[in-house]
Amino acid sequence: MSLAIRPARASDHAAIARIILPTIRAGETYALDRDLSEADALAYWTGADRETFVAEADGAVLGTYYLRANQAGGGAHVANCGFMTDAAATGRGVARAMGAHALDRARAQGFAAMQFNFVVTTNIRAVRLWESLGFAIVGRLPGAFAHPSLGFVDALVMFRTL
Amino acid sequence: MSLAIRPARASDHAAIARIILPTIRAGETYALDRDLSEADALAYWTGADRETFVAEADGAVLGTYYLRANQAGGGAHVANCGFMTDAAATGRGVARAMGAHALDRARAQGFAAMQFNFVVTTNIRAVRLWESLGFAIVGRLPGAFAHPSLGFVDALVMFRTL
Numbered sequence: 001m002s003l004a005i006r007p008a009r010a011s012d013h014a015a016i017a018r019i020i021l022p023t024i025r026a027g028e029t030y031a032l033d034r035d036l037s038e039a040d041a042l043a044y045w046t047g048a049d050r051e052t053f054v055a056e057a058d059g060a061v062l063g064t065y066y067l068r069a070n071q072a073g074g075g076a077h078v079a080n081c082g083f084m085t086d087a088a089a090t091g092r093g094v095a096r097a098m099g100a101h102a103l104d105r106a107r108a109q110g111f112a113a114m115q116f117n118f119v120v121t122t123n124i125r126a127v128r129l130w131e132s133l134g135f136a137i138v139g140r141l142p143g144a145f146a147h148p149s150l151g152f153v154d155a156l157v158m159f160r161t162l
Numbered sequence: 163m164s165l166a167i168r169p170a171r172a173s174d175h176a177a178i179a180r181i182i183l184p185t186i187r188a189g190e191t192y193a194l195d196r197d198l199s200e201a202d203a204l205a206y207w208t209g210a211d212r213e214t215f216v217a218e219a220d221g222a223v224l225g226t227y228y229l230r231a232n233q234a235g236g237g238a239h240v241a242n243c244g245f246m247t248d249a250a251a252t253g254r255g256v257a258r259a260m261g262a263h264a265l266d267r268a269r270a271q272g273f274a275a276m277q278f279n280f281v282v283t284t285n286i287r288a289v290r291l292w293e294s295l296g297f298a299i300v301g302r303l304p305g306a307f308a309h310p311s312l313g314f315v316d317a318l319v320m321f322r323t324l
Contacts, residue, residue, distance in 0.1 A: 024235075031237030071280060073186075074308040075193030075317070115303060117279070118233060139301015139319045141277065146236040155237070157301045157319055 003094065005101045008052040008064065013042050015061035016054065019086050020045055027148050029123045030082070031155075034148075045082070053101065055085075055094050062089040065098045067105055070115050079111040079162075083126075095126075099133045107162045119156040120145045127156065135160045165256065167263045170214040170226065175204050177223035178216065181248050182207055189310050191285045192244070193317075196310075207244070215263065217247075217256050224251040227260045229267055232277050241273040241324075245288075257288075261295045269324045278320040282307045289318065297322045 008016060017038050024041055027034040036044070046052045050068035054061045063085040070080035081102045085094045106114055116135065119126055131137075139157030147153045170178060179200050186203055189196040198206070208214045212230035216223045225247040232242035243264045247256045268276055278297065281288055293299075301319030309315045 027235055031233035031235045033234045071193035071306075072195045073189055073193045074282075074310070075280060075306055077308060078303075078306050113305065115306065118237065120236075138303060141240075141300060141319070141321060142323070143275065144233075144237055144240050144277065144321075146239060148236070157303070159303060159306075161304070 003055050003057050003062070003097050005053055005055045005098060008046060008054045012054050012061060012064075013046065016045060016052070016064050017042055019061065019064055020084050022087060023084050029120050029126070031118050031145060051105070053098070053105075055098050055101075062086045062092070063094040063098050065102055067102055067109070069111075070117070077110075077112040079106040079109070079114045080117065081106075081114065090125075095129055096133070099129060103133065103162060111162055113159060113161045116156075116158040118144070119158050120147065121154045121156060122147055122150055127158075130158050133160075165217050165219050165224070165259050167215055167217045167260060170208060170216045174216050174223060174226075175208065178207060178214070178226050179204055181223065181226055182246050184249060185246050191282050191288070192246075193280050193307060213267070215260070215267075217260050217263075224248045224254070225256040225260050227264055229264055229271070231273075232279065239272075239274040241268040241271070241276040242279065243268075243276065252287075257291055258295070261291060265295065265322075265324060273324055275321060275323045278318075280306070281318040281320050282309065283316045283318060284309055284312055289320075292320050295322075 024032050050066040052066045055063040065083040067081050069076045070078045135158040137156050138159040141155040143152035144155040186194050212228040214228045217225040227245040229243050231238045232240045297320040299318050300321040303317040305314035306317040307315050
């Protein structure tokens with residue numbers, strides 16, 4: 001599979017919505033309102049405060065991520081990202097490729113570190129992926145996520161310098 | 163000193179600005195843009211997604227805080243707050259009274275826990291206050307805050323159940 005990662009265009013919004021809406025509706029991995037409208041979900045994912053990318057193979061968008069500053073002011077040197085992959089494309093390295101791309105892009109933008117604020121512990125695939133990309137667990141939020149089928153589970157804060 | 167804590171009204175905005183702007187401009191404790199305009203600072207502090215309170219003694223506003231959900235969706239049962247006290251009123255228990263008020267208010271609103279995402283380690287007074295109010299340090303973000311005079315310092319994630 002030849003994967004190309006490039007900035008998202010307005011013409012990608014339908015493909016982005018097709019990826020992010022099922023994940024948001026499932027409510028198992030992101031602390032976002034499960035009933036977010038398509039317009040609000042796209043406004044969030046492609047907001048003016050972030051850069052949004054898509055990962056494309058053979059003309060099909062298989063994943064998307066955003067990159068932004070995690071905080072303003074004295075915290076603006078730390079980046080933050082969100083990643084979502086088409087459920088039908090999991091296990092093909094899309095998330096890993098986007099993660100590596102995000103680290104490069106964050107460095108190029110002058111960020112000194114990257115932080116994920118809320119990695120749900122039951123999202124084991126994500127935790128392992130970020131650890132393999134050099135992130136450390138720097139915080140654990142007890143019971144901070146209400147999983148729709150598992151109940152209250154912990155969320156992790158993950159961090160790495162760039 | 164008889165301190166009353168009550169919801170902020172539009173007529174409190176000038177007093178709130180007088181408290182929050184010097185703290186934002188100093189940039190030593192909050193990861194907010196130091197150049198935030200008064201209008202943007204007030205829009206942030208009194209936004210529709212939060213409840214804003216003032217602490218008042220003898221008709222003077224000495225402190226202010228907001229209470230909101232820290233995350234949406236599966237994270238919405240955890241509250242988040244921001245607190246600022248008039249520099250001229252420090253050491254008089256205003257922040258402690260607001261903290262206790264916030265815990266009660268969060269419980270009354272049905273929150274199950276409270277989280278502070280970014281307590282700058284050099285803000286020793288704040289770290290001690292939150293520990294004395296039952297918060298634990300559950301995360302440490304290495305060098306995540308660029309202090310204007312001390313350089314890169316750590317920030318803490320603090321958490322307590324309600």
